[in-house]
Ligand SMILES: C=CC1=C(C)c2cc3[nH]c(cc4nc(cc5[nH]c(cc1n2)c(C)c5CCC(=O)O)C(CCC(=O)O)=C4C)c(C)c3C=C
């Protein structure tokens with residue numbers, strides 16, 4: 001493909017820097033048709049479902065989409081707010097707050113948010129940032145743990161967007177921050193604040209989104225990164241091995257996924273006489289369908305039905321100040337060397353370059 005026509009190059013335009021917080025995405029509405037559109041885009045991604053394309057096309061369009069769209073829409077309807085999808089609202093608020101926190105730290109950066117699937121679509125956001133004069137882009141996925149199924153898919157979308165752009169910006173990608181001190185501290189604060197209000201459980205269940213076991217066998221570091229996050233957090237909370245457990249939720253399809261699965265583990269804990277569990281989802285930085293419906297509603301019901309007495313869901317990091325501080329620290333560390341701090345000299349230089357540009361235009365005009 002031939003790279004796109006660019007606007008005429010202007011000398012002296014001050015190159016701006018942008019941080020793009022990228023999350024998974026969510027349907028535009030809790031309706032079967034909107035969920036179908038979203039699932040079609042999501043589940044057609046070869047990073048997400050690694051089944052030969054032709055066979056998967058038939059399964060997806062013939063079975064999954066007709067059956068799942070309606071069922072999932074009903075689940076989405078149970079968590080939808082008057083302002084929209086929780087995942088989108090949290091991500092948007094985090095981006096607004098992050099810009100303020102970066103400003104307070106002295107950085108002149110734009111902060112945008114984008115979704116890998118659905119809207120605001122990542123390519124549209126990148127196109128808008130280019131039009132706004134951003135020539136340095138830091139991609140910050142909302143996933144602390146790296147997985148080929150999620151983080152790499154965001155990177156694919158970024159690379160693919162720029163393949164037909166002539167004048168591409170400088171790019172940096174944050175791969176993961178599963179063991180970042182500020183992320184672990186944000187989780188610790190959030191759990192301790194919860195326990196301060198509601199006392200402690202018999203067992204803390206740290207439930208991460210699952211992925212097919214096959215991806216672990218193929219070298220995906222996701223499983224290890226989830227366990228490292230859990231280990232670091234447990235150490236900060238001074239929990240012994242018998243006081244917490246790591247589980248994996250949201251299994252999709254018939255293949256084996258990472259084990260132990262969250263819901264059956266909760267049932268077993270209840271049957272073994274554990275009275276109270278608190279469930280934390282450290283891999284989700286925003287509350288969403290998988291936490292608010294699958295854990296706080298469905299899994300709660302499973303635990304109580306199996307004889308458990310108290311089930312507590314500890315909310316995600318969402319807009320907590322310690323989390324936005326962590327995001328700012330992570331972004332700041334990846335911006336090193338990029339001139340995001342405007343010095344008086346840079347402002348002067350920008351003015352001189354603009355003048356040179358005008359002079360050039362005058363000369364070109366005179367030569368006609
Ligand atoms: C946090 C990291 C996530 C990983 C890893 C992940 C892998 C993964 N997911 C699916 C299938 C589905 N996931 C769905 C929802 C969903 N998934 C994540 C995050 C991860 N997924 C989030 C944050 C959400 C919630 C989005 C929201 O709108 O609130 C869904 C859609 C819901 C449903 O129909 O159940 C599917 C499907 C696969 C196959 C996979 C890895 C291979």
Ligand SMILES: [Fe+2]
Nearest residue numbers: 024209250290
């Ligand atoms: Fe998922």
Ligand SMILES: [Fe+2]
Nearest residue numbers: 250289290294
């Ligand atoms: Fe789910």
